[in-house]
Amino acid sequence: MSAASSSPSGAAGAALGLAGAGTGVMAGLFFAFDAAVMPALAGKDDRTFTESMRSINRSIENPLFGLVFTGALAAPATAAVLLHRNGERRAARWAAAGAALYGAAVVVTGAVNLPLNAGLARTADVSAARARFERRWRTANAVRTVLTTAAAVCVGRAAALHGRRS
Numbered sequence: 001m002s003a004a005s006s007s008p009s010g011a012a013g014a015a016l017g018l019a020g021a022g023t024g025v026m027a028g029l030f031f032a033f034d035a036a037v038m039p040a041l042a043g044k045d046d047r048t049f050t051e052s053m054r055s056i057n058r059s060i061e062n063p064l065f066g067l068v069f070t071g072a073l074a075a076p077a078t079a080a081v082l083l084h085r086n087g088e089r090r091a092a093r094w095a096a097a098g099a100a101l102y103g104a105a106v107v108v109t110g111a112v113n114l115p116l117n118a119g120l121a122r123t124a125d126v127s128a129a130r131a132r133f134e135r136r137w138r139t140a141n142a143v144r145t146v147l148t149t150a151a152a153v154c155v156g157r158a159a160a161l162h163g164r165r166s
Contacts, residue, residue: 015079022072098154
């Protein structure tokens with residue numbers, strides 16, 4: 001570990017770097033569904049749509065995704081605490097805002113997207129499953145995209161403020 005990363009300022013900078021990467025990756029993933037995956041599936045028949053989404057949902061449940069999904073919440077929260085302890089109140093507020101916005105996206109995921117995914121997985125009637133799933137899932141995903149993008153912007157602002165001080 002370098003002297004810079006072992007200092008309070010260095011630790012805050014490292015946490016901000018991880019927060020920026022995590023929120024940025026998650027915003028990009030959600031945006032990719034908004035801009036490419038869901039529009040591509042929209043023109044497919046019910047069976048193809050349903051089987052594709054089921055396959056995607058099974059594939060995304062893996063340790064790497066879990067690490068980034070949870071890390072994107074832990075990193076800005078950690079950065080906020082470290083910045084606050086370091087006396088960088090403005091940067092800490094921006095990092096905390098990033099954590100709160102990303103936390104809201106996690107809530108949307110747990111309250112809307114995951115239950116819809118579970119319902120899609122267990123429903124035999126693909127037409128009914130799609131009808132219950134597609135519009136609500138797309139709307140919730142668009143909300144996640146906006147929230148995580150805003151979180152990434154907040155983390156970026158925190159990093160800029162931290163950089164000026166360091």
